[in-house]
Amino acid sequence: MEALTIQNLTIKLKNFVLGPINLGLEEYGYYVIAGPNGSGKTTLLRSILGFYRPLSGKIILYGKDITDLPIEKRKIGYVTQSYSLFNNMDAKSNIEYGLKLMKLNKTERERRIKEISNILNIEDLLNKKPKELSGGQQQLISIARALVVEPKILLLDEPLSNLDPNVKKNLRNVLKKITKLKTTTIIHVSHFIEDAFELSTKLFFMYRGKIIEMGNPVDIINNPKTLEFSEYLGYSNIIGINSFNGFENLFYKLKNNYDDKVYAAFRPEDAKICISKCCDNFLLGKIVDVSLTSRGFLYSVKIYDKILNIFSEEKFDENSEVYVCIDINKVKIVKLANLNEI
Numbered sequence: 001m002e003a004l005t006i007q008n009l010t011i012k013l014k015n016f017v018l019g020p021i022n023l024g025l026e027e028y029g030y031y032v033i034a035g036p037n038g039s040g041k042t043t044l045l046r047s048i049l050g051f052y053r054p055l056s057g058k059i060i061l062y063g064k065d066i067t068d069l070p071i072e073k074r075k076i077g078y079v080t081q082s083y084s085l086f087n088n089m090d091a092k093s094n095i096e097y098g099l100k101l102m103k104l105n106k107t108e109r110e111r112r113i114k115e116i117s118n119i120l121n122i123e124d125l126l127n128k129k130p131k132e133l134s135g136g137q138q139q140l141i142s143i144a145r146a147l148v149v150e151p152k153i154l155l156l157d158e159p160l161s162n163l164d165p166n167v168k169k170n171l172r173n174v175l176k177k178i179t180k181l182k183t184t185t186i187i188h189v190s191h192f193i194e195d196a197f198e199l200s201t202k203l204f205f206m207y208r209g210k211i212i213e214m215g216n217p218v219d220i221i222n223n224p225k226t227l228e229f230s231e232y233l234g235y236s237n238i239i240g241i242n243s244f245n246g247f248e249n250l251f252y253k254l255k256n257n258y259d260d261k262v263y264a265a266f267r268p269e270d271a272k273i274c275i276s277k278c279c280d281n282f283l284l285g286k287i288v289d290v291s292l293t294s295r296g297f298l299y300s301v302k303i304y305d306k307i308l309n310i311f312s313e314e315k316f317d318e319n320s321e322v323y324v325c326i327d328i329n330k331v332k333i334v335k336l337a338n339l340n341e342i
Helices: 041-049 091-101 106-120 135-147 165-181 193-199 217-222 227-232 248-255
Strands: 002-013 016-026 030-034 056-061 076-080 153-157 185-189 202-207 210-215 237-240 263-266 271-274 282-293 296-303 306-312 321-326 332-334
Touching: 002 041, 002 185, 016 041, 016 056, 016 185, 016 210, 030 041, 030 193, 041 076, 041 153, 041 185, 076 135, 091 106, 091 135, 106 135, 106 165, 135 165, 165 185, 165 193, 193 217, 202 217, 202 227, 210 217, 210 227, 227 237, 227 263, 227 332, 237 306, 271 306, 282 306, 296 321
Parallel strands: 030 185, 030 202, 076 153, 153 185
Antiparallel strands: 002 016, 002 056, 202 210, 237 263, 263 332, 271 321, 282 296, 282 321, 296 306
16 A cells, blocks of 8 residues: 655745655655755655645645645654754653644553553653753654654654764664554655665655655665766766777776766775786776775876776875776666656
8 A cells, every 4th residue: 555645746945946756655664765965855854744835746645635734634753863852841741742732631642652662662761851861862752752643654854863873773773663563654864875775665866856766775776877876875986988088998898788878987995906917907097196094095096087086905105107907897887867857
């Protein structure tokens, strides 16, 4: 069953246009939306929530058109990265707030608070004020407050962004647990590709207000189709393949199945630097810059008129002439996204 259907949704905010967006999200799925800053991720979430009135299109929740429905009647939960707790209330009162707005009796409120506290293992936090809680604990209370009203859709707007790695890992486990309960459909905006790998059933990549790639997270992360998505994933070496830049012989076989203008994309770790010839498909270059990283050295190597970023654990001198071997099996052939056709 489709929980959420979005049809040709277009939102205009000053100089930014979102859409048209077309989505169909199955019930109880976990959907991650990734993309650079300003791509429209939060705008899409807030549009689903009802913050913005669309220029055109529809938002359908379980078969009901909610496009013009007020926020409070949509039965959608929303969690932000800033926690947004009431500082003058303890954790329990924060969780209970939405239940009181629903005018539920005290017995039902207590039942729901007890149930969600048990699921999230936050019973010992209920009597504490937000200032007495860590960032991770505050986010747990925010999630509990959103879930306790039994939303049909739960929107998470970068909920892990302000947390350290260990807390982030624990919260991912909590989100996995919520998913397995099959009580709500989750849409999660994130800058962390790890969230998509660990949590999502489907990943959407947004760029300039449009969704330009979507699919199983493992499949599309390992095989990006667009230059924009590959750059976002860390493929910092982007080489246009044509007959004039010197690289065409190396990438000719990879290009064979493509008619349009394409690019070869690879990560700094997908190539190696050697002092002498160390592979059949080598390129001769010159080191023009070197940076020390936590994993070794990141070199800027000039080959023809292009500067490539190459990672190595070995130390090479700046201005050295070196051989660069690119692992052809790890090179992705990508195209510019045609935003006019989406």
